[in-house]
Amino acid sequence: MSLYITERCINCDMCEPECPNQAIALGTAIYEIDPARCTECIGHYEAPTCQSVCPITHTIVQDTAWQETPEQLWEKFVQLYPDVKG
Known part of the structure; x- marks a missing residue:
């Protein structure tokens, strides 16, 4: 799955520079994740860096509207x- 930034986002700017896929950008109100670029850091790190640097718990979560297996995330990374x- 891709990740999703909830309305709990405080626009602290911590996640955007940490994303190795440049999948995070400031939207109209809060930061947003481009699901076409998000690999949950597969291919880069053991865990999503955006989640680890976010100061607000449960702000960056699984995007249930964008279901992907780890294999599909790896294929996206390869693309x-x-x-x-690999």
Whole structure:
């Protein structure tokens, strides 16, 4: 699954620079995650960095509207970074 930023977001700017896929950007009111670019950090880190740096608990959560398996997230990573061999 992609991740989703809830309305609990305080626009602290912690998550955006930490995203290795450049999937996070400031939306009209709060930060948003582009599900087409979010791999939950698969291919980069053991866990999503945006969740680990967010100071507000339960603000960045699983996006149930965008269901993906770990294998699908890996395939997305490979498409985003075709020069990386897995």
